[in-house]
Amino acid sequence: QSVLTQPPSVFAAPGQRVTLSCSGSGSNIGGSSVSWYQQVPGTAPKLLIYQNNKRPSGIPDRFSGSKSGMSATLGITGLQTGDEADYYCGTWDGSLRAVVFGGGTKLTVL
Amino acid sequence: QVQLQESGPGLVKPSETLSLTCGVSAHSITSGYCWGWIRQSPGKGLEWIGSVCHSGLIYYNPPLQSRLFISVDTSKSQVSLNLNSVTAADTAVYYCARTSEGSGSYTDYWGQGTLVTVSS
Numbered sequence: 571q572s573v574l575t576q577p578p579s580v581f582a583a584p585g586q587r588v589t590l591s592c593s594g595s596g597s598n599i600g601g602s603s604v605s606w607y608q609q610v611p612g613t614a615p616k617l618l619i620y621q622n623n624k625r626p627s628g629i630p631d632r633f634s635g636s637k638s639g640m641s642a643t644l645g646i647t648g649l650q651t652g653d654e655a656d657y658y659c660g661t662w663d664g665s666l667r668a669v670v671f672g673g674g675t676k677l678t679v680l
Numbered sequence: 681q682v683q684l685q686e687s688g689p690g691l692v693k694p695s696e697t698l699s700l701t702c703g704v705s706a707h708s709i710t711s712g713y714c715w716g717w718i719r720q721s722p723g724k725g726l727e728w729i730g731s732v733c734h735s736g737l738i739y740y741n742p743p744l745q746s747r748l749f750i751s752v753d754t755s756k757s758q759v760s761l762n763l764n765s766v767t768a769a770d771t772a773v774y775y776c777a778r779t780s781e782g783s784g785s786y787t788d789y790w791g792q793g794t795l796v797t798v799s800s
Contacts, residue, residue: 572725605786607726614775614793615726620786658726662785668741669718669728669785 573598574659574672581678582649590644590675592659598670602662604642606635609656609674618657619644646677654679682707684776684791692798698766702759702776702791710734714779715752715759718787719772727772729761733781766798 575593582588592604603622607615617626619635622642634645642659659672688700700717709715716731716739730740732752740748749762759776776791 602783602785607787614790615787616790617786617788620780620788621784626788660726660728660786662783664783666742667739669731669739669779669787671726671728674725 572673573663573666573670574661576657576659576672576675578673579676579678581680584649584651584679586649587645587647588649588677590646590657590659590677592642592644592672594640594642594661594670596640597665598640598661598663599637599642600640601664604635604637604659604661606633606642606644607658607660608653609658610654611656615658649679651679653677682778682789684778684789686774686776686791686794688794688796690795690797692766692770692796693800694767694798695765698761698763698770698796698798700761700774700776700794700796702761704757704759704776704778707778709752709757709759710754712781714739714781714785716750716777716779717759717761718775718777718790720775720793721769721772724772729763729774731777731779731781732759735781737781768798770796771798772796 606619622637714731714733717729773793778789
């Protein structure tokens with residue numbers, strides 16, 4: 571059981587826009603910034619979004635992040651088949667004094 | 681570009697100690713970040729293990745804390761993980777990772793990962 575809650579799967583068509591949700595509590599998302607990671611099966615996760623809405627160098631602006639209260643959202647526009655992957659949210663939990671992740675959302679582009 | 685490379689045994693017997701090392705290159709390990717480990721059991725999500733930070737603070741995931749030791753050797757630019765009394769539940773891909781410190785924490789560099797299987 572993950573501390574952060576993400577839907578297990580999301581399906582969308584190429585070219586569409588999709589939003590992936592991540593919900594937590596006051597001790598984690600409510601008090602800390604959120605990061606998002608993309609993991610293609612068999613490879614290491616890659617940082618997509620940090621500090622709620624910032625993109626590392628090299629991440630296209632099709633990817634965006636936002637946070638409101640105890641929830642965060644990853645948005646992806648202009649979906650491509652190459653975006654098929656597992657997406658994880660993560661943050662610091664001040665009560666647990668630990669980094670916590672969501673269970674991940676498997677995005678299928680069909 | 682920071683590079684992280686894990687190394688260590690791929691098979692560990694139950695009740696023994698899992699030991700991994702991570703070599704850090706193209707970046708000073710003494711700069712202001714945290715260095716640590718994250719694991720992923722087969723078919724499962726990510727689980728943070730712990731980090732050693734430049735500030736001197738050490739953070740361990742509470743469920744693992746009693747079995748865990750993470751250290752940084754600045755002379756060798758290496759991060760080490762020792763997890764004792766392992767069981768099959770510790771079978772996972774172990775990633776070495778660089779993480780920023782504090783409430784704005786994020787992990788920006790990951791090693792390629794190394795699979796460790798706990799089995800007799």
